[in-house]
Amino acid sequence: MREELIVPKCHYPWPTVNSPIANAFDDEEKDWYDNDYTFISEEGIRRCKPQFLSRVATYMNPTCDSIERMRPCARMMIYITLFDDYFGMTPAKELEVIADRVYEVMMGEDPREDEIGILRQMAAARKEWLANGMPQFWIERISINFYEFIMYGIAEEIPFKQAENRTYPLLAHYLSFRRYSIGMMPYGDLTDPAINYALPVHVYNHPIMQRCRELLCLLIAVQNDFVSLKKEIEIDHECLNIIFVLRNQYKLSYQEACTEAMRIHNAHAQELDHLHNNLPDFGEFQEAAYDHVYHIKLHVSGCANWYYNSGTSRYEHKAFIIPQYGKEGDDAIIPHSIFVKE
Incomplete structure (x- = not known):
């Protein structure tokens, strides 16, 4: 009989803010799935619709x-x-090859009619950002970060996912690629169109600002690992979760690994809060830099708010789509012996 596991929830030393348009795209996103995600099976699209993924944008x-x-x-x-x-x-x-094509479309090329529909969504988003006044240097910024999400994140995870026997990365290695694969480097760029102000390049590139962005990625990576643990703990080949990595590297129990993961998470949250309140002198851009990091913090608490309060079905049994090179049997069975508690 499996020992009961208490999975902690993430909390932050800053307030959570609720969006006035939280559910605004619930109907539109269904049309997007039906029109541009037809490379996914009908069952996959059915699984996607109750995940409320568009709400992640508004919550964050x-x-x-x-x-x-x-x-x-x-x-x-x-x-x-x-x-x-x-x-x-x-x-x-x-x-x-796919990453190169994604970069081309995000930077300005229109997809061909015979190309995968997800590229049409990328092109539509780019045109809308430009129509709303976002500068080309920002388009290049988010395009590069999306490319790195693919090549430094997803691609680095593939050897572990394809290994015949379960192989765990060391914690340092895991965090080095997980900060890319969580997708928050490009997603963090959405602060700019959301507040209708593109942070100047020299401010954006400052090491302190980049560290704040890195902390955004690390915090949400641990958030995600806690939330997905209930599903992933029953997948025989799953190794890319900080709980599994800590458990393997330091010979911990699941509960001890949860405690250590939360300690890492809380240290990152404290660092982000400290950096926000002690930014270097950016001169005339001081207020803009402070506001940018403030919204990075809202990304973090907003994502937790979405996980816990949006009603998403994403982490339920058989909620994910089947990957391009996956199979139906990859789905996890969620055990009743696991539960979430604050």
Whole structure:
């Protein structure tokens, strides 16, 4: 009989803000699935619709009350998530070709009629961002970060996913690629269209600002690992979860690994809060830099709010789509002996 496991919830030393347009794209996203995600099976699309992935954009950008500015962000939240779900088992050489094409479309090329529909969503988002006044340097920024999400994140996970025997990375290695594969480097760029202000390049590239973005990625990676643990604990080949990594590297119980993962998470949250309140001198851009990191913090608490309060079915049994190189039997069985408690 499995020992009962208490999985902690994530909390933050800053407030959670609720979006005034939290559910605004619930109907639109169904049309997006039906029109542009037909490379996914009908069953896969059926699984996607109750996940409310568009709400991630609104929950994580809760100060934005503009449907027009948030629409391309909602598109991206869906296509970045389903890109990972669908191409997460794709061989690295094939994935590199896909990454190059994604970059071309995000930067300005229109997809051909015979190309996969997810590219149409990327092109539509790019055109909407430009129509809403986002500069080309920002388009290049998010395009590069999406490319790195694929090549430094998804591609680095593939050897572990394809290994015949379960193989765990060391914690340092895991965090080095997980901060890319969680997708928050490009998603963090959505702060700019959400608040209708593109952070200047020299401010954005400052090491402190980049560390804040890295902390965003690490915090949401641990959030995600806690939430997905209930599903992943029953997958025989699953190794890419910080709980599993800690348990293997330090010979911990599941409960001890949860405690250590939360300690790491809380240290990162404290660091982000400290950096926000002690930013370097950015001169005339001081207020903009402070506001940018403030919204990074809202991304973190907003994502937790979505996990716990949006009603998403994403982490239920048979909620994920089957990957391009996956099979139906990859689905997990969620045991009744696991439960979530604050």
